[in-house]
Amino acid sequence: MQKKIEIVRTLIDAFPFIRMFRDQIVVIKYGGAAQTDPLLKEKFARDIAFLYLLGLKPVIVHGGGKKINTILDRLGIETSFHEGQRVTTRENMEVVEMVLSGTINKEITSLLNHHGVKAIGISGKDANFIKAHPKDAKRFGFTGTITHIERKIVLDLIEEGFIPVIAPIASGNEPGDPGYNINADLAASKIAVAIGARKILFLTDTPGVLDKEKNLLSTLSEDEVNALKADGTIQGGMIPKVDACLEAIDGGVEKAHIIDGRIEHSILLELFTSEGIGTVIKKEKQ
Secondary structure, three states: OHHHHHHHHHHHHHHHHHHHHOOOEEEEEEOOHHHHOHHHHHHHHHHHHHHHHOOOEEEEEEOOHHHHHHHHHHHOOOOEEEOOEEEEOHHHHHHHHHHHHHHHHHHHHHHHHHOOOOEEEEEOOHHHOEEEEEOOHHHHEOEEEEEEEOHHHHHHHHHOOOEEEEEOEEEOOOOOOOOEEOOHHHHHHHHHHHHOOOEEEEEEOOOOOEOOOOOEOOEEEHHHHHHHHHOOOOOOOHHHHHHHHHHHHHOOOOEEEEEEOOOOOHHHHHHHOOOOOOEEEEOOOO
């Protein structure tokens, strides 16, 4: 009986947050171990279905770097990185699109549909809803920078009761362009701003933003993030993630969260508990 009472207390504690976020758009960048571990994949799908059934409007943007590397290795196709981003050759681009728009996108969509929600998988090429130009053709090939997002495409899907699952492949401007590979973190932030999301969450393989003693920094303002970048506390692979967070909040998203996707139900713990489990970044310190 005591265990049942504790469950009810947990639900009651979550109620204010559920009421606060009901009918709100939440963008979730899905990647890391949460996207590769079978148990975590299943729990992620259940958590997203739970959000949907509570009345939230989740939008999923996913990466797939590890799977892309595996397929490229299997095919004997070389790949390289520059400044943390993939150099996408025309040959690479075929595999990138196959893996992101095909294998990974449809796996996520299928898992969500299995749990009783309406998910639909799309890429930025569908209806040309994401357009891009080369980030730097000489250095990065077909790795792109987003120039336009047709927000109505995503908003119409949400209005029809779908959960959009978005592969970060963009259309080019010329007929015959193979498209552009977009960094999934940056794609998620651009999409969140375009569709007026209230929150954006980045699932990672770290607890969040850490100080120099490796302690979790639970709340950061934009100024504090910039100071931590300047003194070298934030470095390496965390830099593009916090940059994506800053871009989102500069564009009107209320809060951006970096959370540990290796923890079961991390999304629910971050959204529906007072303490959360990761780092929340907001425009100004409160």
